Amino acid sequence: MSGRQEDIVICRCEEITLGEIREWIAKGYETFDELKRVLRVGMGPCQGRGCREMILREISAKTGAPMADIDPGTFRPPAKPVKLAVLAEGGDK
Amino acid sequence: MTLERTADVVVIGAGVQGCSIAYNLAKMGVKDVVVLEKGTICSGSTGRCGAGIRAQWGTEMNCRFGLAAVEKFEQLHEELGMDCGLNQSGYLMVAYKESEFDQLQKSMKLQNSLGIDTRVVSYSEAREICPGLAADDAVGFTFHNRDGHADPFLTTFAYMEAAKRLGVTFHRFTEVTDVKTVSGRIAGVVTNRGEIDAPVVVNAAGGYSQIIANMAGVRIPNFSERHEIIITEPVEPGVCPPMLMSFSGNYYIQQRPHGSIIGGCSPEGHPEDYEMGSSWDFLEMMSRTFIKLLPRTKGVRVVRQWSGLYNMTPDRQPILCEADNVKGFFLSCGYSGHGFMFGPISGELLTQLIIGQEPWIPIDMLHYSRFERGELLVEPAVV
Incomplete structure (x- = not known):
């Protein structure tokens, strides 16, 4: 594999690398929600489907807490992105 | 990190208010400042807000606060050493009724007299400022180009990081369960992780500030109100660069620099609430507002909805003072939806x-005793 591991893009929606995630975990941003707020990871169209598990693993590696004990952060509606025009039609039809 | 037994100042709440107060105290040379946060930094109202910053207000107090805050934001990244995501694309106020436009113009005169260069703009000029706008049913618009929005997360973290460099300690997951007083003076706080004795305690607990005040035996009329909001996927910039805001239209909508569009409104019936859930009704109603106001967003997808608490006061202006009956207990709360921008x-x-200086903008009228005296400073310009 070419390139440094740190350059691997973990959050593809917001283009955040493994290196950036490690850097901010080291600064004390040790929960998924804090990393989300500072780096926008998990805030793009995929809502963390791509990056959440990998980020939780990094938190686990740094803090020593087992994966099962790490707060995965808040899951918010809608479950998948929906067009405004579709939502605006509502449930009357 | 173990909890200190004593501190010079304990700040309750690590939203923008708590972090800004802690930073400013340390900057002025106060030692042993400890910030307690029941969740994580910026997990309450600040991190859930609409991110707007404006000087277009309807009372002198708020205009002066708003302009001073805009000026602070303009140099904040230099002062704090971290980008705060400032985007000064202005606030475009939209009036749909003659009486509303009259009020906007009245406020504009006040703003102009205080050095805020708000002006009336035509519909065609409004469409140059906000290319996606459809508002041919509007009566008039006002615009102030130094208004805009910033990133509430980055701003709060920037304050926290700068405060830490000056020696301030932050404790996450530390909830205040009681406030100790001894014969009319503050004595400290009790938390889920132990007690801290302190001669000064600051209540910057946002949506929970009335609960904290109660613990100290201080009665304030604040209540918390749930406001909802949505954000879209990022699209090309330039759909809605300014904050579009209307009081009768009941909306605020802006596009973040990275392309996502954010929008919210006031809840019907203004229910008192500590819940921060999301409703289908809001999603549907707000989506209708989006496509009416910005028709080109029809095919844009909503990726997320959430809510946060407005900590309301009867006149929708904050409480910023020392308690009468508990010396050393200071309050910074009740911002009624504007805590981020005033932080x-x-x-x-x-x-x-706190340090015994005269505040450079007088704040004595922001004491909570105004409610008992009936001297309300009602702010007309709130969504």
């Missing part, structure tokens, strides 16, 4: 009060 200035003014 940089209120933190500085409260710090001046």
Whole structure:
């Protein structure tokens, strides 16, 4: 594999690398929600489907807490992105 | 990190208010400042807000706060050493009724007299400022180009990081369960992780500030109100660069620099609430507002909805003072939806009060005793 591991893009929606995630975990941003707020990871169209598990693993590696004990952060509606025009039609039809 | 047994100042709440107060105290040379946060930094109202910053207000107090805050935000990244995501694309106020437009113009005269260069703009000029706008049913518009929005997360973290460099300690997951007083003076706080004795305690607990005040035996009329909001996927910039805001239209909508569009409104019936859930009704109603106001967003997808608490006061202006009956207990709360934008200035003014200086913008009228005296400072310009 070419390139440094740190350059691997973990959050593809917001283009955040493994290196950036490690850097901010080291600064004390040790929960998924804090990393989300500072780096926008998990805030793009995929809502963390791509990056959440990998980020939780990094938190686990740094803090020593087992994966099962790490707060995965808040899951918010809608479950998948929906067009405004579709939502605006509502449930009357 | 173990909890200190004593501190010079304990700040309750690590939203923008708490972090700004802690930073300003440390900057002014106060030692042993400890910030307690029941969740994580910026997990309450600040991190859930609409991110707007404006000087277009309807009372002199708010205009002065708003302008001073805008000026702070303009140099904040330099002062704090971190980008705060400032985007000064202005606030475009939209009036749909003659009476509303009259009020906007009245406020504009007040703003102009205080050095805020708000002006009336035509519909065609409004469409140059906001290319996606459809508002041919509007009566008039006002615009102030130094208004805009910033990133609430980055701003709060920037304050926290700068405060830490000056020696301030932050404790996450530390909830205040009681406030200790001894014969009319503050004595400290009790938390889920132990007690801290302190001669000064600051209530910056946002949506929970009335609960904290109660613990100290201080009665304030604040209540918390749930407001909802949505954000879209990022699209090309330039759809809605300014904050579009209307009181009768009941909306605020802006596009973040990275392309996502954010929008919210006031809840019907203004229910008192500590719940921060999301409703289908809001999603549907707000989506209708989006496509009416910005028709080109029809095919844009909503990626997320959430909510946060407005900490309301009867006149929708904050409480910023020392308690009468509990010396050493200071309050910075009740911002009624504007705590983020005022954070940089209120933190500085409260710090001046705490260290015995005269706040450079007078804040005596923001004491909660105004409610008992019936001297309300009602702000008309709130969504």
